[in-house]
Amino acid sequence: MSEPVKLDAPVTPGGVIGILGGGQLGRMLAMAAARLGLRSSVYCSGYDAPAFQVTQEYITASYGDPAMLKDFADACDVVTFEFENIPVASLDYLSELRPVHPGPRALEMLQDRLTEKNFVRSLGLGTAPFFPVETPEDARRAFAELKGGAGILKTRRLGYDGKGQAKVTSADEAAWACEAFAGAPAILEGFVEFAYEASVVAARGVDGSFAAYDPAENVHENHILRRSIVPSSLSPAQVKNAQDIAQKIADALDYVGVLGVELFVQKDGTLLVNEIAPRVHNSGHWTLEACACSQFEQHIRAVAGWPLGDPSRHSDAVMENIIGAEVNAWESLAKGGALHLYGKQDAAPGRKMGHITRLKPRTK
Ligand code: AMP
Numbered sequence: 573m574s575e576p577v578k579l580d581a582p583v584t585p586g587g588v589i590g591i592l593g594g595g596q597l598g599r600m601l602a603m604a605a606a607r608l609g610l611r612s613s614v615y616c617s618g619y620d621a622p623a624f625q626v627t628q629e630y631i632t633a634s635y636g637d638p639a640m641l642k643d644f645a646d647a648c649d650v651v652t653f654e655f656e657n658i659p660v661a662s663l664d665y666l667s668e669l670r671p672v673h674p675g676p677r678a679l680e681m682l683q684d685r686l687t688e689k690n691f692v693r694s695l696g697l698g699t700a701p702f703f704p705v706e707t708p709e710d711a712r713r714a715f716a717e718l719k720g721g722a723g724i725l726k727t728r729r730l731g732y733d734g735k736g737q738a739k740v741t742s743a744d745e746a747a748w749a750c751e752a753f754a755g756a757p758a759i760l761e762g763f764v765e766f767a768y769e770a771s772v773v774a775a776r777g778v779d780g781s782f783a784a785y786d787p788a789e790n791v792h793e794n795h796i797l798r799r800s801i802v803p804s805s806l807s808p809a810q811v812k813n814a815q816d817i818a819q820k821i822a823d824a825l826d827y828v829g830v831l832g833v834e835l836f837v838q839k840d841g842t843l844l845v846n847e848i849a850p851r852v853h854n855s856g857h858w859t860l861e862a863c864a865c866s867q868f869e870q871h872i873r874a875v876a877g878w879p880l881g882d883p884s885r886h887s888d889a890v891m892e893n894i895i896g897a898e899v900n901a902w903e904s905l906a907k908g909g910a911l912h913l914y915g916k917q918d919a920a921p922g923r924k925m926g927h928i929t930r931l932k933p934r935t936k
Contacts, residue, residue: 585609590648594621604868708747773856899925
């Protein structure tokens, strides 16, 4: 394998940002790029992807198709991605042709819950207790290690919005859940009785500069993010702690772009890292209206080698996801906030169809 191509000068206006993945995150990235006078090319395995509607250049092909990946790279100045299930081999291949941000090594580390959690621990940061599980016997043994309480069995790869997860309250249940995963490698995590959930969205530039947004307090329903609230209930010291955690992670990965760090806030005030998303994050959508520079613009700035924008928040905000058939109420929703619809045809249960952000003057 040859050396990855480096971005040695900023992508100039008129240049092309290549985005792997065509969902709503890709759509909002493409719109942010357009605002900066940059073009985008979107590569997605599906037809009719939400991001295709807002860019002139798009490709439908498998993420493992070298010929199509090469055509895509040839048309771009820099390549990024909007979801983490891109094959690392494809990112490695692309990185020999064009600068790729974030890089393949960061994605590789974070695609697997076991390497991700070992990495977080190696930085001296807290996580829930976790144990690798491959067989029902492993699951029983791991459950015993939890020494009481419940656990969550999670597949190491390809999980999102609670998919590939099962809450277990006995060794038997842990073993059955492992069988149901049909041999997919997993981890058993201790169930954290957190006070609430929070997340911090932050960016690191090509030059190592760093900018973090105010952490959001997050409410989940059925494992799907329902609402993000800023300001959160975190104290100023906890806010700094959350932002320092994000910086430590970003520096250690030599990360370029925006990342989201999901946190459990424990009753004693300490923060545990639940998950790191190597991309813009749903809990950062409020930045579109409440900040000088949104997470989408910030990501484009970072990957294009531009100076990072100002992440400061000028308003309080509550962002709510619009899920499944809730989108049918778009007309009444449009009366009460900043409405974003993602252009998806099929309002399947659990599918994120849009979001709405309501602002108030900043209180703290
Ligand atoms: P994840 O896919 O790991 O982000 O998990 C989705 C959601 O499940 C989290 O946002 C939590 O609400 C819940 N969850 C995941 N892991 C744990 C845990 N170890 N303890 C308690 N709740 C959890």
